[in-house]
Amino acid sequence: MIPNKYAPEYLQRRNKRNILVIFIISLLILLMLIISMNTGHIRLSPLELFETFLGEGTDRQRLILFQFRLPRIVLSVLVGMALAVSGCILQGISRNALADPGILGINAGAGLAVVLFISFFPSTTEAPVFLLPFVALLGSGxxxxxxxxxxxxxxxxxxxxxxxxxxxxxxxxxxAAMIVLTLKLDSETYQFVAIWLAGSIWGSNWRFVLSLLPWILIFIPLVIAKARIIDTLNLGDVRATGLGLAIEKERLLLLGVAVALAGAGVSVSGGIGFVGLIAPHMARQLVGARHQFVIPVSAMLGGLLLLVADTIGRVILQPSEIPAGIVVAIIGAPYFLYLLVKSNT
Amino acid sequence: MAILKKYTQVDTEDVIYQSRPVIASIIIMGGLFGLIVSIGISVSFGAADIDMGTVWSSIVQYNDELTSHQIIQEIRLPRVLGAALVGACFAVSGSIMQGITRNPLADSGLLGLNAGAAFMLAISFAFFPGMPYMYIIFFSFAGAALGAGLVFGIGSMTRGGLKPVRLVLAGAAVSALLIALSEGIAIYYRISQDLAFWHAGGVSGTKWENLEMVAPLVIVAFLGAMSLSKSITIISLGEEIAIGLGQRTKKIKFFLAIIVLILAGIGVSIVGAVGFVGLIIPHITRFLVGHDYRWIIPCSAILGGLLVVLADFGARMINPPLETPIGALIALLGVPFFLYLARKGGEEI
Structure with a gap:
């Protein structure tokens, strides 16, 4: 028997299941956090980690954990969340299963703005890091x-x-414009830009985390609050208007948020594509079509995905590092192709 | 309304399938003339300006004691001829692809051939450093085949078949994958520097030996394309019509696919992953000379050569003494063109 998707019992059961899914993903993220903190050029065992967190570790362990690994880990999770939610919104409002800030060129626009900005202001000073998200936002907008x-x-x-x-x-x-532009940079700035463009998180420190965090904290809750509106938009323009929604206004607002999140994510991580594509799809597979669940779950999955990608990139070819963007593309492109084969549009 | 639509359809069909041999002959003559002039100009300008007389004398009576003659013969002439050759290769491969797939958005860059060739080049540099040029061409060819195979394979697996937009999307994703893989290889084997050139595109490294090696292949491929050009015209009318007219479409398409791969592979092995030449030139050519591929193929070869020679000239002139990557320059032309096609295309895309 096909369950009635609007019956209260069904929704209740579904809600319970979804909460279980969220719980399991949280556990996975926690596990991955620990694994990611363990691995690297110098291994830290879980016990050492625990001690270091309690303030018992040696200076060296503290340095590795707090200055190198932790900011990078936190940053990759945050960037993953931003990109995933951005993709989730774009797919929701365009009703296009293949939308993703990377494929739509929004990431590239943010990237161009950041490269322009960096070529005028050297990356070493304090102020520009906080300005980066705004610059990227301008570019992506x-x-x-x-x-x-x-x-x-x-x-x-x-x-x-x-x-x-x-x-x-x-x-x-x-x-193409970026290639022309980067040729004019001096070699030190060029190095920074090249690594940044490949979608690497390795240059990260707490300053990047702090510059990204406000955007996540403001916009993701805002989007979750708008979840029902995205659901309604998904019904199609005619029905959404019939239900009393100011569709153009809401769509523009949501688009603005999607662009802001993508821009902020790109500003600190560089060109990472496909996260915004994969995470929402996986989320919909897991928790159904209601955006009050899809958005938080895809945020979590996006964070998890990028954390995994970054950890793989860090570990797989030691001592060299593969930028997370490359790892994500290697996972993401086949997934995109799979969706392309499956989709009907 | 319906009747009106039908009539306009017939009308456009008449216009589309007529060919304009006079214009085509003018293009071939004028284009060749323009090509020779622009090659001359391109050869004479550069870090050291050399006047036309010296250029001429370096060709007819080469004196290896003169520096200017050496510059012309050893550095500039091969690169400019390489540019012309590459442009012709990409343009003809684009024409054939657009003809036999009836896809207005077909281009070796968009459909993953260039990324595939670049990927195989990364592999060949990483695992077989110092390989002779002949093998590099072979790898490049195999890579183009890999990219094309993936894109068309996936495109034909989709529901609704090989629609242009699906092929472009599949091409974008396959390219992203192959580029990511080659970047990974490049980082691990520390060959980014060697490969950067192939990603950006440039003909500065072209040598006589390379040209001598690829020229026979290119000529054979061109002759093959010319001898099949009539069949391309018929296939471009539609598969059913072609079969109805007694064409053995499978066999012909197979040969043409090989020609496309050879041309694109050679193009990438000389200049790197330069896109959009194979997109722009065939459209302009068809607009000018009509839809007869006996004229389209030679005309697009000449116009393609002209475009890349001029782009190479521009690349050296914009920001001397640095060179701007040709790929970037052509993309700046190609993107608006692509946008125009995507806008115009409407439903059939």
């Missing part, structure tokens, strides 16, 4: 506006296909 404008056709509105094609083209154009 302009890019999103441009893509919206170029894929808008009078009378037809925005078709998902044209949106994707425009995004791919804009991303190609921006990366």
């Amino acid at each position: 302009i890019t999103a506006f441009l893509i919206y404008l170029l894929s808008y056709k009078k009378g037809e509105g925005i078709s998902p296909v044209r949106l994707l094609l425009t995004g791919i083209a804009i991303a190609a154009g921006i990366s």
